[in-house]
Amino acid sequence: xxxxxxxxxxxxxxxxxxxxxxxxxxDEYDVTVFGAEPHVNYNRIMLSPVLAGEQKFNDxxxxxxxxYEDNDIRLFTGEKIITINRPNKTVISDKDRIIPYDSLWIAxxxxxxxxxxxxxxxxxVVTFRDIKDVDEMIAASKTxxxxxxxxxxLLGLEAAYGLKRNGMTVTVxxxxxxxxxxxxxxxxxxxxxxDLESRDISILTEANTKELMGKDRVEAIKLADDTIIPADLVxxxxxxxxxxxxxxxxxxxxxxxxxxxxxxxxxDPDIFAVGECAEHRGEIYGLVSPLYEMGRALAGFMAGYxxxxxxxxxxxxxxxxxxxxFSAGDFSGGExxxxxxxxxxxxxxxxRLVIKNDRIIGAVLYGDVEDGPWYFQLLKDKDKIxxxxxxxxxxxxxxxxxxxxxxxxxVTALPLEAEICGxxxxxxxxxxxxxTDKGLTTLDEVRAHTKxxxxxxxxxxxxxxxxxxxxxxxxxxxxxxxxxxCTDHTHDDVRHLILLNKLKEIPAVMQILQWKTPNGCSKxxxxxxxxLIAAWPGDYKDDYQSRYINERVHANIQKxxxxxxVPRMWGGLTNPRELRAIADVADKFSIPxxxxxxxxxxxxxxxxKEDLPSVWADLNAAGMVSGHAYGKSLRTVKTCVGQxxxxxxxxxSMGMGVALEKMAWGSWTPHKxxxxxxxxxxxxxxxxxxxxxxxxxxxxxxxxVGGNGGMHVRACDLLCxxxxxxxxxxxxxxxxxxxxxxxxxxxxxxxxxERVGLKSIKERIVDDSKNRQxxxxxxxLSQKDSQExxxxxxxxxxxxxHEFKPLAEVx
Amino acid sequence: MSQNWIEVGxxxxxxxxGSRVVKTGGTDIAIFKTATGAxxxxxxxxxxKGGPLSQGIVHGKSVSCPLHNWNISLENGEVLGPDKGCxxxxxxxxxxxxxxxxxxxxxxxxxxxx
Numbered sequence: 001x002x003x004x005x006x007x008x009x010x011x012x013x014x015x016x017x018x019x020x021x022x023x024x025x026x027d028e029y030d031v032t033v034f035g036a037e038p039h040v041n042y043n044r045i046m047l048s049p050v051l052a053g054e055q056k057f058n059d060x061x062x063x064x065x066x067x068y069e070d071n072d073i074r075l076f077t078g079e080k081i082i083t084i085n086r087p088n089k090t091v092i093s094d095k096d097r098i099i100p101y102d103s104l105w106i107a108x109x110x111x112x113x114x115x116x117x118x119x120x121x122x123x124x125v126v127t128f129r130d131i132k133d134v135d136e137m138i139a140a141s142k143t144x145x146x147x148x149x150x151x152x153x154l155l156g157l158e159a160a161y162g163l164k165r166n167g168m169t170v171t172v173x174x175x176x177x178x179x180x181x182x183x184x185x186x187x188x189x190x191x192x193x194x195d196l197e198s199r200d201i202s203i204l205t206e207a208n209t210k211e212l213m214g215k216d217r218v219e220a221i222k223l224a225d226d227t228i229i230p231a232d233l234v235x236x237x238x239x240x241x242x243x244x245x246x247x248x249x250x251x252x253x254x255x256x257x258x259x260x261x262x263x264x265x266x267x268d269p270d271i272f273a274v275g276e277c278a279e280h281r282g283e284i285y286g287l288v289s290p291l292y293e294m295g296r297a298l299a300g301f302m303a304g305y306x307x308x309x310x311x312x313x314x315x316x317x318x319x320x321x322x323x324x325x326f327s328a329g330d331f332s333g334g335e336x337x338x339x340x341x342x343x344x345x346x347x348x349x350x351x352r353l354v355i356k357n358d359r360i361i362g363a364v365l366y367g368d369v370e371d372g373p374w375y376f377q378l379l380k381d382k383d384k385i386x387x388x389x390x391x392x393x394x395x396x397x398x399x400x401x402x403x404x405x406x407x408x409x410x411v412t413a414l415p416l417e418a419e420i421c422g423x424x425x426x427x428x429x430x431x432x433x434x435x436t437d438k439g440l441t442t443l444d445e446v447r448a449h450t451k452x453x454x455x456x457x458x459x460x461x462x463x464x465x466x467x468x469x470x471x472x473x474x475x476x477x478x479x480x481x482x483x484x485x486c487t488d489h490t491h492d493d494v495r496h497l498i499l500l501n502k503l504k505e506i507p508a509v510m511q512i513l514q515w516k517t518p519n520g521c522s523k524x525x526x527x528x529x530x531x532l533i534a535a536w537p538g539d540y541k542d543d544y545q546s547r548y549i550n551e552r553v554h555a556n557i558q559k560x561x562x563x564x565x566v567p568r569m570w571g572g573l574t575n576p577r578e579l580r581a582i583a584d585v586a587d588k589f590s591i592p593x594x595x596x597x598x599x600x601x602x603x604x605x606x607x608x609k610e611d612l613p614s615v616w617a618d619l620n621a622a623g624m625v626s627g628h629a630y631g632k633s634l635r636t637v638k639t640c641v642g643q644x645x646x647x648x649x650x651x652x653s654m655g656m657g658v659a660l661e662k663m664a665w666g667s668w669t670p671h672k673x674x675x676x677x678x679x680x681x682x683x684x685x686x687x688x689x690x691x692x693x694x695x696x697x698x699x700x701x702x703x704x705v706g707g708n709g710g711m712h713v714r715a716c717d718l719l720c721x722x723x724x725x726x727x728x729x730x731x732x733x734x735x736x737x738x739x740x741x742x743x744x745x746x747x748x749x750x751x752x753x754e755r756v757g758l759k760s761i762k763e764r765i766v767d768d769s770k771n772r773q774x775x776x777x778x779x780x781l782s783q784k785d786s787q788e789x790x791x792x793x794x795x796x797x798x799x800x801x802h803e804f805k806p807l808a809e810v811x
Numbered sequence: 812m813s814q815n816w817i818e819v820g821x822x823x824x825x826x827x828x829g830s831r832v833v834k835t836g837g838t839d840i841a842i843f844k845t846a847t848g849a850x851x852x853x854x855x856x857x858x859x860k861g862g863p864l865s866q867g868i869v870h871g872k873s874v875s876c877p878l879h880n881w882n883i884s885l886e887n888g889e890v891l892g893p894d895k896g897c898x899x900x901x902x903x904x905x906x907x908x909x910x911x912x913x914x915x916x917x918x919x920x921x922x923x924x925x
Contacts, residue, residue: 175823176848177827177848178846181847181848185846185847186846186847206823208823331847332845332847332849332872333871333872334871334872334884334885334886335872335884335886335887335889517871518846518871519828519846519870519871520870521870521871522867522868522870522875522880522882525868525870526868544826545826545827545828545829545868545869546828546868547868548868548877549866549867549868549877550877553866557862557863557866557877557878559860559862559878560861561861561862561863561866802824802826802831806831806832806833806834806839807819807820807824807825807831807832807833807842807910808817808818808819808820808833808834809833809834809835810817810819810833810834810835810836810912811835811836811837
């Protein structure tokens with residue numbers, strides 16, 4: 001007599017295992033299958049294409065009813081097993097059917113996780129697990145407009161794509177800061193986000209659902225920050241939980257899943273578990289390939305072979321048409337690992353391999369996934385890759401000739417009308433045609449004929465790249481010093497290409513400029529953050545985690561980890577009320593040191609970080625704001641008493657200092673920026689060793705630039721002489737803006753002036769009044785958004801409160 | 812949870828590529844979160860001159876000390892590059908979105924928490 005096999009679950013895992021079993025031993029078992037869904041066995045992972053209208057339900061049926069009949073399998077669909085009676089070795093269904101077994105397979109799969117928020121039971125709130133869910137979503141898309149998908153993982157994004165294809169307005173809200181954070185790193189997650197956004201799917205990251213609102217049917221979703229998004233359909237796709245209630249009820253060992261050994265055997269040797277509901281060596285799998293591997297092992301064991309399952313290494317793909325991504329293994333980096341990163345901006349490709357001990361341990365591919373299976377095989381087989389390391393990242397099949405990434409790609413991608421040389425208004429097309437028409441071969445010739453890079457010279461390396469593009473291998477660009485080890489591009493290249501390509505986020509810069517690391521280093525991240533602030537005033541969202549600590553918390557860190565605070569005193573002027581407030585603060589917070597600085601300010605040293613917001617609140621109350629003594633920004637405007645008091649004074653230097661400081665405070669610059677105003681040529685304010693120094697003479701003001709004290713003292717160069725106060729303000733703004741637009745990050749004005757030459761600066765600020773006015777206008781435009789007191793924002797409005805509070809106090 | 816693990820807060824309270832501090836009464840503990848959401852904890856003290864690592868820039872799986880820009884591995888606390896030294900590592904666990912630290916020896920279990 002045949003042995004009786006009962007399978008609970010008519011899904012992919014159970015049926016694949018059964019197919020395997022029938023292949024090996026077709027006549028050994030008398031098989032009964034129970035499926036809770038009213039359908040035959042279908043390919044659940046293809047539900048996404050069905051939702052997207054790319055396939056029909058019939059296309060994804062794996063085994064139709066005739067297959068069950070042909071193989072003498074008894075199938076009960078729409079019938080759920082509610083009890084396993086282990087002593088009697090029977091199962092009991094919700095239709096009171098009792099079936100005996102010799103062997104029992106539990107293949108109940110998993111249930112979608114429902115986040116426990118108010119409104120979760122409203123109509124129009126669905127999950128994405130079976131064909132019933134798909135039908136409900138498709139029906140809703142015919143009547144309703146707005147859908148919110150909760151969860152930016154694999155399933156959520158496939159649902160979002162499918163619903164978009166059905167004509168709905170789709171918003172995805174995701175708890176983490178990048179999409180599919182378990183399968184993708186930050187760089188690939190960013191590319192995916194841009195891709196989906198370009199398909200008109202809105203994506204909110206770091207968004208936490210607080211409530212689903214509505215009377216009977218859902219109407220809107222409310223986030224933790226009280227943002228409300230209209231939604232008449234909500235899809236919860238935040239994860240799955242193994243379906244283990246039945247096994248638990250039968251007192252089988254369960255953790256997160258039904259615990260099985262290497263033979264897929266549960267704590268009862270006649271009962272097996274396979275698929276998503278099984279927990280093997282502490283792991284639970286939600287992907288299809290491990291289910292197949294389990295199925296093979298189970299079938300072999302049941303047929304009398306000693307086959308066993310050793311766990312799976314998994315890889316991921318996303319089923320969104322036109323989006324190519326692949327990931328496998330561990331790509332979190334770390335000790336002893338090394339990254340090989342390839343970015344090809346032109347083709348939108350990001351590839352990253354993580355290598356440890358000469359073996360691939362992780363891979364993330366975006367845009368080109370052709371080599372995913374090859375990398376995955378190398379990873380699973382733990383093959384040594386030291387022989388092929390140099391061209392590994394280029395893939396298996398490409399010949400060396402095709403596989404080089406074009407280092408010129410960022411410049412190649414620019415349209416012909418892209419303005420390479422801003423000073424002289426020379427476009428890429430003009431440079432190329434002049435080179436070709438006149439047969440130019442050297443940089444000097446190109447400069448002579450086109451004027452490109454002939455003024456400030458900051459676009460020199462770009463012009464050279466255009467030459468290389470035109471002349472091919474005949475032209476060799478001079479080696480330029482890259483911004484840091486993460487890139488081959490120079491500071492100037494990066495600044496120009498940010499503007500020309502309209503790059504507005506750090507990950508976008510890293511992709512388009514083909515960064516060689518996944519998320520930069522402590523050198524390039526602050527530089528890129530500044531360049532983006534300078535390029536897109538009011539538009540770019542400051543990335544605080546890319547700032548040094550002082551700029552993140554608006555105070556100066558000291559050697560013992562405490563902070564110092566310097567309130568702004570306009571032009572170095574103060575009054576009894578401010579001094580009293582400072583004295584009170586020093587008393588109240590037991591501030592150990594109070595010191596007058598070289599820039600005519602008062603420094604309060606030794607403040608605990610937790611006290612900073614309270615210290616600022618008290619200083620704010622007396623009318624004082626941040627002095628930015630911590631920033632790559634306008635520091636101080638130092639003044640002498642000038643004509644207001646001094647018997648030698650020729651102009652009102654204090655008034656001028658206050659006016660300059662009121663105009664320029666809050667502005668971010670490549671490095672710190674100091675000014676001073678002296679009321680006569682005796683120059684008591686030491687204005688000629690400042691970034692911008694103003695010295696009064698009988699007939700007006702002398703303007704000096706590019707000086708600093710410090711290690712390499714440099715006295716200023718005289719920029720020009722002006723007669724009116726208004727001109728001083730205009731020249732100061734223009735000079736500061738030119739430095740903001742051209743300086744390399746962490747380059748003071750002194751080396752900048754020497755690098756570009758005083759002549760070039762004079763030409764653009766003194767000789768060209770139109771250009772000066774344009775610079776001034778751009779300076780004022782960027783100032784519009786930068787004169788919010790950062791101390792008040794923190795003391796009163798509590799932004800970045802986490803910076804000032806410990807996470808916890810223990811012990 | 813055994814007595815040797817202390818709950819210190821929620822995962823989402825630590826900024827990506829950032830850090831938070833846990834006060835212990837002795838040396839503070841810095842808890843870091845990388846771009847991919849991995850969490851690490853070190854004594855908040857650079858082996859060089861004792862700078863608070865919690866205030867540094869996090870990149871990859873390392874942090875640059877805010878005082879003199881030494882790079883410290885978040886995984887084992889070792890100084891990376893030519894310099895030498897090590898900041899002690901505190902083991903972490905994430906369970907249900909909550910962050911747990913292994914109880915440092917100088918902090919006694921109270922018997923009710925943990």
